[in-house]
Amino acid sequence: MPELPEVETLCKSMAPFLLDQVIVSVDVRDTRLRWPVVPLDFTKWITGNRVVNMTRRSKYLLWQFDNEATIIFHLGMSGRLGIFSDDTTIEKHTHVIFQLRDRMQVRYRDPRRFGLVEVVPPNELKTWFRFENLGVEPLSKDFGYKYVANLLKKSKKPIKNWIMDAQNVVGVGNIYANEALFRAGIHPTRPAYSLKNDEQRRLVQSVKSVLTAAIDKGGTTLNDFRNAQSEPGFFQLDLSVYQKEGQLCGLCSNIIEKIVMSGRSTFFCPSCQK
DNA sequence: AAACGCGCCTGCGGGC
DNA sequence: TGCCCGCAGGCGCGTT
Numbered sequence: 331m332p333e334l335p336e337v338e339t340l341c342k343s344m345a346p347f348l349l350d351q352v353i354v355s356v357d358v359r360d361t362r363l364r365w366p367v368v369p370l371d372f373t374k375w376i377t378g379n380r381v382v383n384m385t386r387r388s389k390y391l392l393w394q395f396d397n398e399a400t401i402i403f404h405l406g407m408s409g410r411l412g413i414f415s416d417d418t419t420i421e422k423h424t425h426v427i428f429q430l431r432d433r434m435q436v437r438y439r440d441p442r443r444f445g446l447v448e449v450v451p452p453n454e455l456k457t458w459f460r461f462e463n464l465g466v467e468p469l470s471k472d473f474g475y476k477y478v479a480n481l482l483k484k485s486k487k488p489i490k491n492w493i494m495d496a497q498n499v500v501g502v503g504n505i506y507a508n509e510a511l512f513r514a515g516i517h518p519t520r521p522a523y524s525l526k527n528d529e530q531r532r533l534v535q536s537v538k539s540v541l542t543a544a545i546d547k548g549g550t551t552l553n554d555f556r557n558a559q560s561e562p563g564f565f566q567l568d569l570s571v572y573q574k575e576g577q578l579c580g581l582c583s584n585i586i587e588k589i590v591m592s593g594r595s596t597f598f599c600p601s602c603q604k
Numbered sequence: 605a606a607a608c609g610c611g612c613c614t615g616c617g618g619g620c
Numbered sequence: 621t622g623c624c625c626g627c628a629g630g631c632g633c634g635t636t
Contacts, residue, residue, distance in 0.1 A: 333629060407629055442613045444630060503629055592608065
């Protein structure tokens with residue numbers, strides 16, 4: 331599912347429910363995710379502890395505990411986290427179940443198993459290896475014109491690949507890369523170094539605006555994204571180019587095209603994006 | 605060193 | 621109806 335707006339939506343919808351709750355036990359039903367889940371880590375650091383903070387970094391969701399331990403989640407392509415009563419049917423591909431008080435549970439489900447559920451021991455979060463090479467947060471002031479200009483000039487990558495590279499800026503996946511470039515009026519195959527000053531500014535602004543708009547709509551639900559309450563998002567209704575090959579551009583009425591870049595479907599308006 | 609392609613998985617929709 | 625194929629929102633790693 332998940333790019334930044336979806337993880338942010340999940341975080342916002344889950345935090346009010348889970349904050350201050352104690353994890354009574356953790357049931358790892360299948361350890362086979364992208365990296366193996368380690369059941370003993372939950373026994374050692376999580377069981378009996380209370381969630382005191384919930385945040386997002388890049389496309390990771392973080393639960394921080396009163397003992398300074400953290401659980402980090404990545405949803406991969408098909409991961410979901412949802413709140414359930416423990417008497418409801420456990421869906422297929424539910425790999426980890428967090429038991430709470432009052433017969434409530436948080437369930438991690440991930441059919442394709444590209445995701446991650448990992449315990450960071452107390453006080454190691456700041457130096458945790460998964461965050462070592464991450465670039466700036468796109469909605470922070472760090473992601474600004476100066477930062478982008480300095481990096482773009484050093485890169486020969488197509489601009490679409492550049493904004494999807496988490497070493498530059500995190501959280502932008504295929505959907506929002508396509509949509510941001512449409513908003514900026516920039517063709518996805520343009521080499522990063524070739525962007526003019528005004529295009530660099532529009533790129534920064536467009537990445538911020540499309541992510542913010544998607545968060546406001548609760549994310550994009552194409553197939554299976556759901557928030558903590560299993561509700562869909564609605565930004566799919568506001569997409570301009572993604573999966574709209576052959577349809578008319580909303581700005582100029584030319585036909586939206588599809589190409590493949592690095593194996594990913596890429597949609598753009600050949601008239602609006604130069 | 606940077607950039608690309610592959611592979612990890614399952615499910616779904618379209619074409620025949 | 622059922623089978624086969626292509627495709628899917630991510631990301632780390634190996635190769636060039």
